[in-house]
Amino acid sequence: MDIEEVTERAGPRQFGPNDDMPEEYRRAATRMIQFHANSEVMGGYLDKEFTRHAPSLDRKLANTAKVQDEIGHAQLLYRAAETLGVKTRDEMLEELQNGEGKFLNCFHYPVDSWYEAPMIDFFVDGGAMRRQATLKSTSWTPYAHAMDKVCFEEGFHVKHGESILRELMRGSKATQERTQETFEEWWPRILQFFGPTNDESTHNDFAQEVGLKTTSNDELRNSFLNMYVPKAEKYGLEIPEYPRIFERDDGTMAVREDDLDWDEFWTIARNEYEGSDEQIGSRARRQEAVSWVRESLDDWEGSAAGTPQAAD
C-alpha cells in the first residue's frame, strides 16, 4: 500500500497486521503508541507515590490497583506498538531508560504530596480520557483494541481522582487552600498536556491524514475545558486568572495560548527539563538496580528448565 491509498482508505480501525503498510505509516504509528506506552510507565512513577500517602485503607487499595492498571496499559500498548514491526518492547524500554523515549509533559514533574493526587488522577487522567476516547477510532486496529480496555479502566481512575478531590475540598480551610495552591501549580501544565495549536505540532498533519489521530489538539483541549472547568468549580476550585480562558462565539471555551510557557513545554519535549532528568534518572537507577534479575531470567529462559509462561 502506498501513502496515497492509505490516506484514501484511512478510517476507524481500517488497518491491521495483515495489511502491507508503508514504512512512513508504521513509523508514525509506532512513535505515537510508544509515546503513549511510555507515558503509562512514567505516569506510574508519579502515581505510585500516592500509595504511601493515602489517608485511608480503601484509598490505598484503590491507588495500588490504579498503579497496577497503568503498568497493565503499558504492557498492552507496547504489544500494540510491536505489531507494527518497527521496534521491539525491549528496544522501546531501553530508549525510555537512556533518555531517548518521549512521554507526556505532566509526567516530567515529580510529586510528593497527596494534594497532587487529584491533579494527576482527576485532571491529567481526565484529559487523557478525552484523547483516548477519540483513539478508539484510530486507523491502526491493535491500537484501537488497546484503547477499548484502557478507556474502560481509566473511567475508574478518573472517578477515584474525583472522589479524592471532593474529599479534599470538603476538608478544613487549610486543606482546601493547599489543594487550590496545588491546582494553580498544575493547571498550566494540564492545559499544555494537549500540546500546542495544530499548526505548531510537527507530526500532526500526517497522523491525521492517515487516520492515526482523529481529533486535533485544539479540539481536545477545548473539549477538556468544557467538561472540566465546570467540574473544578463545582468542587470549589478557582480557575487561575492566567492562562486566560475565554468563551468563543459558539459558546465553547478556549485558552489564550500565549499565556502558557511553551519554552518549558519544548524543553520537556526534548527530555531536557530538570524534572525530566529526575524522573528518567530515577527510572534508570531503579531499572539498573534489578538488572541482575532480568539477566538471571534470560539465563533461565535460555536453559532447558525455563518455560515460556514462567516469566512473571
Added chain:
Amino acid sequence: MSERDSDAGTDETDAPAAASLDRDDLTPEGQIALEELLFRLADDEFVHAERLTEWQIFAPTIESDLALANVAQDEFGHARLWYDLLQELGYTEEECIWRRDPDDWTHATLVERPFADDGWGDDVVRTYLYDVAERIRLEALVDTSYAPLADRVGKALAEEEYHREHALSWLERLASDDDARERLQAALDDLFPHALSLWYPGEHETEIRAAGLRRETLASMREEWLDTVVPTLEGYGLVVPEPDDVSRPDARGRDGSHTDDWFDLQEAFTATHREVDFDRPARLRGEEA
C-alpha cells in the same frame, strides 16, 4: 518466655466448638484474646503489603510488576478483613491504623524490614517465608470458635495458594543462577531471624487457645513451618540457619518492640492522614476498592 513456653499447661479440650461463638458470646478475657489474635494477623498483612507496594513500578519486568501488585492488593485486602472484624468489636479504622501508637503494632519484624533498591531477592525470600507461615496459621483458624472469623478464613486461604506458587517459581528461577542464589542466601541470612518472630507468642496466647480461637499451638505451627521451608530452601541450594542458634533480634515485633525502620515507615504512611485531619477515613466499598 521462649516460643515453646506458651504451650505449657494449656488444656483446650473444653474449648468452645468451631464457629460456636458470636460477638455477644465472648467473655471479656476471650474478647481481649481475640483482639490480640486479630491485630497480629491484620498488622502482619498491612505492613507486609505496605512494603511490597514499594516495588510497584520498580519491579524488574512489566510482568513481575503486575504479579507483585496482585499479591500486595490481596494482602491489603486481608488486612481489611481482619481490621473489619476489629471494627465490629468497637474499634475505628483510625484506632486500628492511623492514630495507633507505633509501639502498639504487633506485626512480626520480618515484614517491616526495608528493601534495598536491588533487593528483589529479599522480596522473593520474604514473600516465601511469609506466605508459608500465612497458610499454616490460616489453616489453624479454619476451626476457630469465633464464627465471624471462620467465615473469612476461606477467602484468604484461597488467595494464599497463588502467592505461594508465585514465590516458589521465583525461588526456583533465581536459585538456578549463581549470582542470584548468592543474593537469595544473603537475604535469607538477614531475614531468617526476623521470620522466627512470626511465631513469638503474645500476652494472651494461653487464652487464645483456651477460648478455641485457634486450635494449634504456636510451637507446633512453627515446627510445621520449619518442616516446610527448611527442606524447600535447602533443595534450592540455600543454607538455612539453625533456628535454635539464631541470635534473636532485640526487637520482638509481637510485643510492640520494633526495628527503627518501622518507626520511619509508620511516620511516612500516617503523615497525610495527620495533616488533612478528615472526620473519618474514606470508605469506598463497592465503588473503587
